[in-house]
Amino acid sequence: MGAPQYNIPGASAAPASEAAAQTADDGARSVNEVLAQSQVETVMRELDRDLVGLAPVKARIRDISALLVIDKLRRNLGLEAQAPSLHMSFTGNPGTGKTTVAMRMAQILHRLGYVRKGHLVAVTRDDLVGQYIGHTAPKTKEVLKKAMGGVLFIDEAYYLYRPENERDYGQEAIEILLQVMENQRDDLVVILAGYKDRMDTFFRSNPGLSSRIAHHLDFPDYSPEELLLIGDRMLEEMNYHFGAGAREVFDEYLALRLRQPHFANARSVRNALDRARLRQASRLFAQPERALSRDDLCTIELADLRASRVFDAAKA
Ligand SMILES: Nc1ncnc2c1ncn2[C@@H]1O[C@H](COP(=O)(O)OP(=O)(O)OP(=O)(O)O)[C@@H](O)[C@H]1O
Numbered sequence: 600m601g602a603p604q605y606n607i608p609g610a611s612a613a614p615a616s617e618a619a620a621q622t623a624d625d626g627a628r629s630v631n632e633v634l635a636q637s638q639v640e641t642v643m644r645e646l647d648r649d650l651v652g653l654a655p656v657k658a659r660i661r662d663i664s665a666l667l668v669i670d671k672l673r674r675n676l677g678l679e680a681q682a683p684s685l686h687m688s689f690t691g692n693p694g695t696g697k698t699t700v701a702m703r704m705a706q707i708l709h710r711l712g713y714v715r716k717g718h719l720v721a722v723t724r725d726d727l728v729g730q731y732i733g734h735t736a737p738k739t740k741e742v743l744k745k746a747m748g749g750v751l752f753i754d755e756a757y758y759l760y761r762p763e764n765e766r767d768y769g770q771e772a773i774e775i776l777l778q779v780m781e782n783q784r785d786d787l788v789v790i791l792a793g794y795k796d797r798m799d800t801f802f803r804s805n806p807g808l809s810s811r812i813a814h815h816l817d818f819p820d821y822s823p824e825e826l827l828l829i830g831d832r833m834l835e836e837m838n839y840h841f842g843a844g845a846r847e848v849f850d851e852y853l854a855l856r857l858r859q860p861h862f863a864n865a866r867s868v869r870n871a872l873d874r875a876r877l878r879q880a881s882r883l884f885a886q887p888e889r890a891l892s893r894d895d896l897c898t899i900e901l902a903d904l905r906a907s908r909v910f911d912a913a914k915a
C-alpha cells in the first residue's frame with residue numbers, strides 16, 4: 600500500500616490560477632495593464648509607505664511580484680508553464696516584521712489571482728501536532744483546510760522537527776505539509792518563519808521541505824534610527840504624538856533597551872509605547888477636576904517615558 604494521499608477540500612473546482620486567468624485581466628497584454636487591473640501596485644505602495652526600512656525584503660517582494668505579473672501575461676497568451684512555486688521562508692529575529700509582511704504578501708498573491716481568498720492563517724507547532732497517536736493528521740488537515748485559498752504562516756517552523764525524539768509526531772505533520780505544498784500549490788502558499796540559524800539547520804535536516812521553498816527572505820534587525828521612525832508611525836496610527844523633548848527621551852530609551860535581554864525590534868517599540876500610554880492615562884487620571892483638551896489626551900510627555908524601568912537599570 601502506498602503512502603496516503605492528502606487532498607484538502609476547499610479548493611475551487613478550477614485552480615485559482617486558471618480561475619483568475621478567466622477574470623477581468625484576461626486580455627491584459629502589458630505589465631501596466633496587469634498592474635492596473637489587479638491593483639497590486641496599491642498594496643506595494645502601501646507596503647513601501649507603511650513599513651520603515653526592510654529594503655532587502657521590499658526588493659524581494661518586488662521581484663516576486665514581477666515574476667507573477669509576467670507569468671500572468673504569458674498565461675494570457677496561452678504559454679503553458681507550471682504555476683510558479685511560491686512557498687517561502689521568512690527568517691529574522693523577533694519583531695522584525697515577518698508576520699506583518701506575510702499579511703501583505705497574502706494580499707499581493709490574492710490580487711494577482713494566485714490564491715482565491717488572500718487570508719493568512721498563522722500557526723505554531725501546537726496547532727499542527729497532536730499529543731497522542733492519531734491526533735496529528737486530523738489537526739494538521741483542519742489547519743490546512745482553514746488556510747486553503749490563502750497563506751499558511753508557520754511560526755518557528757523548526758519546532759516541527761525534533762530529531763532527538765524518535766517517535767515525534769511533528770514528522771507526520773511535515774509529511775502532510777509536503778504533499779499539500781506539492782499537490783495544492785495553486786491554492787495554498789506556505790510561509791515558514793523563524794530565527795535564521797535554526798531555520799538553516801531545519802532545512803538541512805529536511806531537504807524535501809527545503810527544495811519546495813522557492814523564496815527565502817531575510818529580515819534584518821532595525822537600526823536605532825529605524826526603530827525611532829517605527830515609533831513615530833505607531834504613535835501616529837494611534838492618534839498620539841510626542842510632547843516637548845519626549846522624542847529625544849524615547850531615542851535614549853531605545854538605545855538602552857536595545858542592549859538589554861529579550862529585545863524584540865519593532866515589537867519592543869510597540870510594547871514601550873503601550874506602557875507609555877498607560878502612564879499617560881494614570882497621569883491624567885490623577886487630575887480628575889481638570890478639563891482635558893484634545894492635545895492633553897494625545898500627548899505622550901517626556902515624564903511618561905522617563906518613568907520606564909529601562910532607565911533605572913541603566914543607572915544601577
Ligand atoms: N518596518 C516596520 N515599520 C513599521 N512597523 C513595523 C515594522 N515592522 C514591524 N512593525 C510593527 O511591529 C510589530 C511586530 O511586527 P511583526 O509581528 O510583524 O514581527 P514578527 O517578525 O512577526 O515578530 P515575532 O517574531 O515577534 O512574531 C507589529 O505591530 C508591526 O506592525
Ligand SMILES: [Mg+2]
Nearest residue numbers: 697698699754
Ligand atoms: Mg510574528
